[in-house]
Amino acid sequence: MTGMTSSARPLLNRRLAEFGTTVFAEMSALAAATGSINLGQGFPDTDGPEEIREAAVRALRDGRGNQYPPGPGVPELRTAVAAHQQRRYGLSYDPDTEVLVTAGATEAIAAALLGLLEPGDEVVALEPYYDSYAACIAMAGGRRVPVTLRPHDGAFRLDLDELRAAVTDRTRLLLINTPHNPTGTVLTREELTAVAELAVERDLLVITDEVYEHLVYDDAVHIPLATLPGMRERTVTIGSAGKTFSFTGWKVGWITAAPGLVTAVRSAKQFLTYVASGPFQYAVAEALALPESFFTGFRAEMLARRDVLTAGLAQAGFTVFRPAGTYFVTTDIRPLGESDGFAFCRALPERAGVVAIPNAVFYDHRDEGAPFVRFAFCKQIPVLQEAAERLGKLAG
Numbered sequence: 001m002t003g004m005t006s007s008a009r010p011l012l013n014r015r016l017a018e019f020g021t022t023v024f025a026e027m028s029a030l031a032a033a034t035g036s037i038n039l040g041q042g043f044p045d046t047d048g049p050e051e052i053r054e055a056a057v058r059a060l061r062d063g064r065g066n067q068y069p070p071g072p073g074v075p076e077l078r079t080a081v082a083a084h085q086q087r088r089y090g091l092s093y094d095p096d097t098e099v100l101v102t103a104g105a106t107e108a109i110a111a112a113l114l115g116l117l118e119p120g121d122e123v124v125a126l127e128p129y130y131d132s133y134a135a136c137i138a139m140a141g142g143r144r145v146p147v148t149l150r151p152h153d154g155a156f157r158l159d160l161d162e163l164r165a166a167v168t169d170r171t172r173l174l175l176i177n178t179p180h181n182p183t184g185t186v187l188t189r190e191e192l193t194a195v196a197e198l199a200v201e202r203d204l205l206v207i208t209d210e211v212y213e214h215l216v217y218d219d220a221v222h223i224p225l226a227t228l229p230g231m232r233e234r235t236v237t238i239g240s241a242g243k244t245f246s247f248t249g250w251k252v253g254w255i256t257a258a259p260g261l262v263t264a265v266r267s268a269k270q271f272l273t274y275v276a277s278g279p280f281q282y283a284v285a286e287a288l289a290l291p292e293s294f295f296t297g298f299r300a301e302m303l304a305r306r307d308v309l310t311a312g313l314a315q316a317g318f319t320v321f322r323p324a325g326t327y328f329v330t331t332d333i334r335p336l337g338e339s340d341g342f343a344f345c346r347a348l349p350e351r352a353g354v355v356a357i358p359n360a361v362f363y364d365h366r367d368e369g370a371p372f373v374r375f376a377f378c379k380q381i382p383v384l385q386e387a388a389e390r391l392g393k394l395a396g
Contacts, residue, residue, distance in 0.1 A: 015138045022131060023361045027345065034349040037387045039309075039375040040357045042181070042328060046380060048246035049287070049294065056250075056283035065278025071270060073101025073254065073281060080285040081239065081254050089224050091232070097259040100266050103276035104251035105211045105240040106132050107269065112207050112236050112255065113140040113175075115268035121172035126158065128362030128369055130181050130209070142172070146364045149183055155321055156183035156330070160194045167198065173205035174198075176225060179212040182362055182374040183330050184323020186220040192228060200230040205261070211240040211253070212326040214295050217303050220324035226256070233258045236265065241284040243327075244298070246378075250280040302327055302377070305384055309377040312388020317395045318373075327378040330359060334371045336394055341373050352390045 010017065024041045031038035047053060059065055065074065072078060078095040085091040093099055102108040109132055117123070119141030125133055127146035137144045147163045149156040176195060178187040187195075199206050208225045216222045226235040236257040242248035255265055306322075310329055314320045319332035338344045341358030349355055359372035377384060 015141070016135065019131075019135050019138070023357060024131075027355050027357060030346070030349050031355040034353070034355075036349040036353045036355045037379075037383060037390065038355045039377070039379065039387055040345075040355040042243075042376045042378060043248045044246040044378045045383060046246065049290070052245060052247070052283050052287045052290075055286045056280050059279035059282040064282050065280070067278070069101075069275050069278040069281060071275060072096075072266065073099065073275075074278070074285070076285040077101055077252075077254070077281040077288075080288040081256065084239075084288045085224075085237075085256055089227055091224065091226055091256070093256045094259075098256060098262055100255045100257075100262050100269065101281060102253040102255065102269060103273045104242060105209060105238050105253040107251075107272055107276075108238045108240075108253045108255050108265070109133065109207070109209065110136045110139070111265045111269035111272055112238070113137055113142065114272075115264040115266075116205060116207075116236075116261070117142040117172055120170065122168060122170045123173055123175050124163070124166045124171055125175040126177055126180065127364060128182055128359055128372075129175070129177065131361060133175055134364070137175075143170075144364070145171070148363075148365060148368055149180070149185060150368075151321065151332075155324065156180070156185045158185075158187065158191050160191065163195070164198055167202050167204070171202065171204060173207060175207050175209070177209040178225075179210075179216055179220075179222065179323075179325025181212065181326050182328050182357070182359055184321065184326050184328055186216055186222060186325040189221075189223055192223055192225055196225060196228040196231050199234060204234070206231065206235045207238065208235055209238045211238065211243045213239065214244045215299060215302055215327060216325040217299070217306065218324060222325070234261075236261050241280075241287060244295075245284070245287045247280070247284075250277055250284070252277050252280050252284045305377045305379065305381060308381055308384045309375060309388060312384070312391060313375065315388070315395065316391040316393075328374050328376055331373050331375065332371050333373055339371050341370055345373060352393050354387050354390050 027040040078099040082093045082095045117140040127148045240253040345358045357374045360369035363369035
């Protein structure tokens with residue numbers, strides 16, 4: 001007897017039906033197929049500090065982390081995370097009850113949403129948003145409510161009235177990202193104060209993705225939401241080693257939060273990866289203790305790369321939104337006579353030998369993001385100079 005399958009029911013469950021293969025995979029494959037410079041996916045083309053790589057090797061050789069590490073993360077890393085938060089921001093966290101190590105920030109986001117949401121809960125998120133936000137909200141059975149950042153005076157800004165109007169009796173939490181990917185916006189103290197006041201007034205939880213905390217430029221200042229009045233007990237703060245130390249493949253992230261919130265997140269996280277990245281956790285603990293000169297030097301390097309790429313993009317005819325943070329720059333393609341970011345990015349490798357990401361993938365309101373395209377500048381300066389030269393063909 002042959003097996004039978006039903007064609008009436010889709011194999012993929014309806015919560016994830018809207019999510020196919022990510023555009024990052026599509027564009028990276030396109031870059032490989034065409035030999036283009038990949039300024040789409042946000043990963044550096046050089047490794048981080050040699051001493052931190054050696055710390056990982058040392059941990060491997062010493063047998064530390066080669067078997068399952070502790071569920072909450074190795075004590076050395078939890079202690080280092082707590083010390084980092086105290087040293088930089090004056091936030092005091094107990095390494096044993098208020099720090100949880102995760103498989104990168106992506107798992108931290110997933111576990112936080114799975115652990116804190118009930119089916120039908122609304123999540124207010126800043127649009128455009130990193131694509132895993134939408135998928136993780138869907139997996140948790142929540143309903144996403146976007147509040148759109150829109151161009152104003154050369155940057156993407158949050159409309160505080162729109163944010164307040166988005167909150168209803170069904171809202172469970174706010175999902176905030178600053179410095180913001182993909183727009184490069186860094187929320188101001190005024191904006192964050194309004195977010196905090198709204199959260200306290202409506203008794204909301206907040207998940208704040210701060211993985212680009214060390215990459216802020218010019219006059220921008222990163223202010224952790226948990227430092228504001230009333231927010232320490234209701235905020236889950238997400239950090240990551242990948243962006244700061246240029247080891248994105250290690251997948252080491254963490255959350256800091258009050259004990260009850262950490263317990264809720266851990267309850268979900270233990271059934272995702274349970275644990276991950278054992279030897280790398282020891283290395284990241286050492287990385288977080290690097291002197292301030294490392295962080296200022298890293299920021300200066302990224303600032304120089306930002307300036308090379310933004311100048312090249314402007315020369316090529318794009319409208320450039322100069323990022324105040326992250327290692328991405330958003331551009332408007334309409335001055336080039338284009339309006340469809342998807343079509344533009346799919347044709348760009350053949351036209352100029354460069355790969356970028358259409359910002360529309362980060363929007364529920366695809367029309368809002370249609371003319372915007374994101375480039376990553378976490379590459380070596382000669383690579384960025386070559387990309388700028390290739391993109392100069394568009395101006396002709």
